[in-house]
Each structure stands twice: as structure tokens, then as C-alpha cells.
Amino acid sequence: MSEDGTYYQRDRSWHPPAYTPQYKTSVLRAPQYPLLSLENTISEMTGPVFGHDKLGPLDNDLIRNYAKTGDPIGQRIIVYGRVLDENARPVPGALLEFWQANAGGRYRHRKESYLAALDPNFGGCGRTITDQEGHYRFRTIKPGAYPWPNGVNDWRPAHIHFSVFGHAFAQRLITQMYFEGDPMIWQCPIVSTIPDKEAIRQLIAALDRNNTIHMDALAYKFDIVLRGRRSTLFENRMEGN
Amino acid sequence: MVQRLGHLKESPSQTAGPYVHIGATPNWVEITGVWQEDLGLVLVGPEAKGERIIVKGRIFDGSGTPLKDALIEIWQADAAGLYNAPQERRGRADPHFVGWGRQSTDGVTGEFSFETIKPGRVPFSDGRMMAPHITFWIVARGINIGLHTRMYFGDEEAANAECPVLARIEHKVRVPTLIAPRTEENGLATYTFDIRLQGDNETVFFDI
Numbered sequence: 001m002s003e004d005g006t007y008y009q010r011d012r013s014w015h016p017p018a019y020t021p022q023y024k025t026s027v028l029r030a031p032q033y034p035l036l037s038l039e040n041t042i043s044e045m046t047g048p049v050f051g052h053d054k055l056g057p058l059d060n061d062l063i064r065n066y067a068k069t070g071d072p073i074g075q076r077i078i079v080y081g082r083v084l085d086e087n088a089r090p091v092p093g094a095l096l097e098f099w100q101a102n103a104g105g106r107y108r109h110r111k112e113s114y115l116a117a118l119d120p121n122f123g124g125c126g127r128t129i130t131d132q133e134g135h136y137r138f139r140t141i142k143p144g145a146y147p148w149p150n151g152v153n154d155w156r157p158a159h160i161h162f163s164v165f166g167h168a169f170a171q172r173l174i175t176q177m178y179f180e181g182d183p184m185i186w187q188c189p190i191v192s193t194i195p196d197k198e199a200i201r202q203l204i205a206a207l208d209r210n211n212t213i214h215m216d217a218l219a220y221k222f223d224i225v226l227r228g229r230r231s232t233l234f235e236n237r238m239e240g241n
Numbered sequence: 242m243v244q245r246l247g248h249l250k251e252s253p254s255q256t257a258g259p260y261v262h263i264g265a266t267p268n269w270v271e272i273t274g275v276w277q278e279d280l281g282l283v284l285v286g287p288e289a290k291g292e293r294i295i296v297k298g299r300i301f302d303g304s305g306t307p308l309k310d311a312l313i314e315i316w317q318a319d320a321a322g323l324y325n326a327p328q329e330r331r332g333r334a335d336p337h338f339v340g341w342g343r344q345s346t347d348g349v350t351g352e353f354s355f356e357t358i359k360p361g362r363v364p365f366s367d368g369r370m371m372a373p374h375i376t377f378w379i380v381a382r383g384i385n386i387g388l389h390t391r392m393y394f395g396d397e398e399a400a401n402a403e404c405p406v407l408a409r410i411e412h413k414v415r416v417p418t419l420i421a422p423r424t425e426e427n428g429l430a431t432y433t434f435d436i437r438l439q440g441d442n443e444t445v446f447f448d449i
Contacts, residue, residue, distance in 0.1 A: 040366070
């Protein structure tokens with residue numbers, strides 16, 4: 001029974017809706033008409049493939065991939081996990097891209113206006129491709145929390161942004177990873193665009209003391225789930241029907 | 242109680258935020274030396290088959306202001322209507338045409354502009370042919386989950402008229418929001434696809 005049918009319908013009640021007034025920027029950027037539901041066609045069931053030849057040896061090491069004079073300041077961490085689909089099968093060959101603020105909460109971006117200092121040794125971007133079992137890992141420093149212009153005193157919890165390519169454009173996803181135990185998760189207007197607390201918990205990486213590196217780095221486990229596919233057993237009518 | 246289905250839930254989406262470029266197009270925001278070249282800059286190799294075209298436009302918010310911080314990805318078939326993807330089983334796509342492109346909208350004007358080729362037709366799920374189209378995926382600050390839409394071609398009136406996807410749009414006045422008019426600019430066929438997130442001419446977005 002092969003799984004090469006159409007993708008399961010996205011559960012829009014699990015995702016944030018487009019219009020979320022507590023996150024002010026969404027108000028003028030939220031489509032107001034209902035989305036047009038479309039069964040998958042080949043245009044959505046295909047997608048680009050990225051080979052390992054696209055990657056450099058330091059792409060998954062944010063501690064070293066921008067360093068100029070030494071290591072960046074901050075808590076050294078390993079982030080690892082698996083990319084799975086809704087059928088709990090691994091998604092091999094998935095390109096993951098990640099970006100984040102430095103330990104002080106400052107992004108290396110010309111539009112950033114937070115006072116925290118730039119770190120000359122930290123760029124804040126990385127990428128990797130999952131292996132045959134869907135595993136990935138990368139090394140970085142723990143990002144800081146930072147204030148942002150929404151309410152006058154709104155702060156983002158520490159987070160890492162993830163962009164994920166599965167095997168089809170229908171699976172394309174951008175999300176954010178949060179850190180276990182951070183009280184600011186529950187005060188954030190962007191986190192709270194997700195209506196269901198269980199769904200929010202799905203984005204909180206677990207501290208994993210068993211996979212720390214001695215005198216070096218803490219470890220956080222973060223699994224990502226992409227849409228699953230229908231089995232062709234159900235996609236095609238049974239014989240005789 | 243009944244048996245459990247055992248399905249996992251898809252990870253919920255979160256906005257790409259204002260700094261999506263750091264991860265997606267770092268060289269474009271002057272984070273250089275981490276990797277050589279941003280992905281998705283070039284779709285068309287010199288030997289690719291098909292008519293060279295420019296696809297350009299802007300994305301407007303509900304106040305009519307263009308988004309200057311969006312990221313756009315496009316995905317399309319080659320000139321023969323084949324996707325350069327392992328799931329493509331109808332034939333082998335043109336190896337000189339990637340079919341996937343990615344750009345940030347300009348930080349001052351909000352414009353995007355892809356150099357690509359005009360795609361061929363591909364079949365709908367029931368085998369009928371869809372009109373030639375390019376799939377768009379848009380993320381930005383303030384967009385909580387990526388928006389899917391399609392660009393169709395203004396000079397493909399006959400194909401557009403019989404496209405089963407365009408036929409699905411109940412309010413016919415909205416069909417033109419997906420159709421990009423063709424002009425000639427600097428000797429190149431140019432299609433202008435402006436996307437409106439809200440308002441009288443809100444673009445049709447898909448739940449695929």
C-alpha cells in the first residue's frame with residue numbers, strides 16, 4: 001500500500017487564522033474572502049528537490065558559519081529532531097532553513113531597531129537536509145527575547161524560525177520553535193495567533209539533558225510534522241466499482 | 242472510547258516575520274560569506290526550452306500599500322508541461338529548467354520580477370487540461386500562514402476559458418484577479434501579476 005495519493009486536507013483550526021487583531025500587522029494583510037478549496041493537482045503534489053551538493057560544511061553550524069574573530073556570545077545549544085508526516089513516517093531529503101536573533105535578541109538586519117548589540121561573530125542563518133530517517137541537527141547559540149513594535153511593551157519569547165520543504169509544494173511550511181520553560185511564550189501576541197494550546201505546545205522544543213555535550217552545549221529536541229498523504233488504496237476505487 | 246487513528250497533527254504555522262530574508266535570502270540582506278548564493282535566484286538555464294518571459298508585480302495590503310518585506314516562491318512546469326520533480330511520472334522534464342524560484346520583494350518599491358519561461362499545460366485531477374499557470378506562495382510579517390495562489394496568462398483566453406480550476410471560482414468577477422496581462426518590455430514578453438490581500442479586487446487564494 002503506497003502513499004502517493006493526495007495530501008490530507010489542512011486542519012485550518014489547528015493553524016492560526018489570517019486575521020488576528022492582537023497581532024496588528026495581520027489586520028491589513030489578512031485575506032477576507034474564504035480560501036478556495038482545491039483538491040491537489042500535480043501542481044501542488046510536486047515540489048523542488050535540494051541536493052546535498054547545495055550545502056556547505058558549516059551550513060548547519062551557526063556558531064562557526066559567520067564567525068570572524070571567535071565564537072559568538074551565548075548559550076551553546078544543539079537543536080535536533082525529525083521531520084515526519086501526519087502518518088508518522090519520516091520525511092527524508094527535506095530542506096530546513098533556520099534563522100534567529102543573537103544571544104541578546106538582536107537580528108542582523110537593516111530594519112532591526114532594538115538596542116541590543118550585534119555580535120560580530122553571529123550571522124543568524126543556517127540550513128540542513130534531513131537524512132533517510134528524517135533526522136536533522138544543527139548547532140547554534142540560544143537566541144534572546146526582544147521587544148517589537150506592536151503594543152508598546154510586547155516582547156517575543158526566544159525562538160528560532162524554521163522554513164521546511166517537504167516533497168510537495170502542498171507541504172510547504174514556515175513556523176517557529178520555542179524553548180521549554182519560557183514564560184514569555186504565553187504572553188506573546190504572535191504565539192497566541194494559534195488558537196489551541198495543544199497546538200502551541202507542539203512548537204515548544206524539549207530540553208534534553210541526555211543529549212547535552214559535556215562542557216559544551218545543551219540540547220533541545222524539536223520534531224516537525226508536515227502534511228501526510230492518502231494511500232492509493234483509498235485514492236483509487238476498488239476493482240469492480 | 243474507540244481505537245485511535247494514530248495520525249499526527251501538522252506543525253502549526255507561524256508568521257515568517259520581518260526578518261525572513263536572513264534565512265531565505267541572506268546575501269540579499271548583506272549577510273555574506275555564509276553561503277555563496279541565495280537559493281531560487283535562477284530558474285532558467287541557457288539551454289532551457291520555451292519562451293523567455295518576465296513575471297513581475299507587487300503585493301498590496303488592505304490600504305493599497307505594497308509589501309516591502311514579503312518573500313515569494315513560484316513553482317511551475319516546463320515548456321512541455323512537465324514538472325522537474327521526482328513525482329513527475331508523465332515524462333522527463335527539461336533538465337535545464339528548475340521550475341522553482343524565490344525572491345524578496347524590493348525593500349523600496351515592493352516589486353518582484355522573475356525571469357522564467359512560459360509553462361505548458363498540465364492535467365487536473367480528472368485528466369482535463371488546466372490552463373498554463375504558475376503557483377505562487379507568499380509569506381511575510383503579518384501573514385500567519387503562507388498564501389497559495391496561481392497566476393494565469395492573459396494571452397491564453399481559450400485555455401483559461403476551459404480551465405477546471407478557474408471554472409471552480411463561483412464569483413466570476415474574481416477570475417481576473419488571477420490573470421496577468423501580457424505586454425512587451427525591452428523586447429521581452431512581460432506579465433504583470435499584482436496580488437491584493439484585501440479590498441475590491443482581493444486575489445483568489447487557495448486552500449490546497
